[in-house]
Amino acid sequence: MTARTQRPPTGPAGAPRPPKELVTRDYLKAVPQRNEAMQTESRPRGALLVTVPMRKPAWMVPPLSWILPYSSSRRVELDALGAEVIGLCDGKRSVESIIEAFAQRHRLSFREGQLAVTQFLKLLTARGIVAIVGRSKESPKR
Amino acid sequence: MELERTCWRGLAVGHPRDWELSLASGADEPGRCSFSDRYQERLRVEWHVLQRVPDLDGMLHKYRHRMEKKDSDVVVHEMPHAPEPWVGVTRRTPEGWITNAGRLFRQRRWLVEVTFLWSGGPDAGTEAAVLESIDTESEDVPARRWHALGLRVAAPRGYDLATASTQVGRVRWEFLPPRGERDGAITVERLAMPDMWLKRPLRDWLAGELPPHARTVRQDAVACAPHGAEQIISTSRITPLLSLLGIRRLRVDRAWRCPIEDRIYHMSYAVRSRGELIELPDGLEVQCCGGRGGRQE
Numbered sequence: 001m002t003a004r005t006q007r008p009p010t011g012p013a014g015a016p017r018p019p020k021e022l023v024t025r026d027y028l029k030a031v032p033q034r035n036e037a038m039q040t041e042s043r044p045r046g047a048l049l050v051t052v053p054m055r056k057p058a059w060m061v062p063p064l065s066w067i068l069p070y071s072s073s074r075r076v077e078l079d080a081l082g083a084e085v086i087g088l089c090d091g092k093r094s095v096e097s098i099i100e101a102f103a104q105r106h107r108l109s110f111r112e113g114q115l116a117v118t119q120f121l122k123l124l125t126a127r128g129i130v131a132i133v134g135r136s137k138e139s140p141k142r
Numbered sequence: 143m144e145l146e147r148t149c150w151r152g153l154a155v156g157h158p159r160d161w162e163l164s165l166a167s168g169a170d171e172p173g174r175c176s177f178s179d180r181y182q183e184r185l186r187v188e189w190h191v192l193q194r195v196p197d198l199d200g201m202l203h204k205y206r207h208r209m210e211k212k213d214s215d216v217v218v219h220e221m222p223h224a225p226e227p228w229v230g231v232t233r234r235t236p237e238g239w240i241t242n243a244g245r246l247f248r249q250r251r252w253l254v255e256v257t258f259l260w261s262g263g264p265d266a267g268t269e270a271a272v273l274e275s276i277d278t279e280s281e282d283v284p285a286r287r288w289h290a291l292g293l294r295v296a297a298p299r300g301y302d303l304a305t306a307s308t309q310v311g312r313v314r315w316e317f318l319p320p321r322g323e324r325d326g327a328i329t330v331e332r333l334a335m336p337d338m339w340l341k342r343p344l345r346d347w348l349a350g351e352l353p354p355h356a357r358t359v360r361q362d363a364v365a366c367a368p369h370g371a372e373q374i375i376s377t378s379r380i381t382p383l384l385s386l387l388g389i390r391r392l393r394v395d396r397a398w399r400c401p402i403e404d405r406i407y408h409m410s411y412a413v414r415s416r417g418e419l420i421e422l423p424d425g426l427e428v429q430c431c432g433g434r435g436g437r438q439e
Binding site for chain 1: 160162164180181182292308310311334335338403404
């Protein structure tokens with residue numbers, strides 16, 4: 001958070017209205033699934049080396065494939081915290097319960113844990129290491 | 143109901159523990175704080191100084207009338223559980239319930255407006271407890287309290303929060319003296335997960351936090367209850383001309399680990415000086431141990 005204000009959501013006459021529970025609730029209820037094709041290798045100090053196989057692009061045919069470098073896998077080294085988050089992604093836990101477990105382990109508030117875990121999951125998704133699978137929209141209302 | 147207390151720009155707000163501060167106003171902006179639970183915004187508090195005393199009941203009546211006229215589906219109720227002298231209304235909208243309440247703090251001439259956002263029905267007990275807890279800080283206190291995001295600081299009189307940043311596990315506030323002078327700036331940080339990143343003694347880490355080219359004048363352990371702290375006094379050049387005049391930036395850094403919270407606290411204070419003696423300013427106090435007694439001043 002920075003010390004800046006952000007205009008709150010307002011209705012037509014400027015009256016505040018309840019913000020939609022868009023991304024957050026659905027995202028928290030979603031379940032990260034590990035890429036089953038990836039391989040992991042433990043490294044010193046709790047780090048983890050992840051190797052994700054890459055599909056060969058359709059356009060990578062001779063003569064382009066003779067010239068352009070191509071690797072059949074992508075390697076990503078995760079630090080101890082990253083390895084811990086990957087370890088929590090067991091295909092059953094939701095993002096919310098991963099955050100809770102992470103926050104409890106490191107004595108963080110839920111929001112602190114949320115910041116860390118969601119940023120990291122975003123990175124893992126971009127690297128093809130996990131996929132976030134949504135759940136149905138039933139959700140308890142407070 | 144046990145409430146967590148947040149103090150921001152002279153206003154203290156009690157709120158449920160799982161409603162965390164998600165937005166706060168910066169310097170030279172009207173006061174505003176927003177609190178969210180893990181799913182959505184729950185509470186919004188806004189405050190500003192008034193030139194004249196308003197008729198709150200009249201404003202409320204007009205507001206209620208306007209709401210009912212604008213949208214016949216909206217049901218507006220008075221807020222009978224609002225603790226005196228708060229006044230407010232609760233209305234039901236297709237998206238949920240909204241409670242608006244207001245109160246004038248006559249001594250400071252602050253109008254404080256509070257909005258509760260409920261996706262289910264409103265919780266009258268929580269609303270009453272939160273409203274009851276809201277209070278303004280007197281202008282003539284020796285130090286202003288800033289409590290938010292786990293950091294609890296009393297900044298010396300005249301100091302204002304200039305920048306606040308939150309990164310993963312790291313909250314950092316910078317306070318500047320009156321008129322925004324850089325000389326006399328105070329920074330306070332609270333860092334989480336020390337087991338993951340603090341791989342060397344705290345004194346060595348603190349030495350690494352000094353500005354580039356700073357020269358350590360003195361480094362020692364300070365006996366401060368309840369946790370011992372490491373302290374470094376350092377100097378650094380400001381400009382060649384000031385160096386010729388013998389004026390340098392003198393800075394004191396203090397850090398300690400709170401075992402109860404498992405956090406590292408770091409505060410620093412820098413002034414221009416010809417000497418090599420510096421102490422933290424009077425009135426500066428940083429509380430740790432979850433606000434239950436641990437403090438450095």
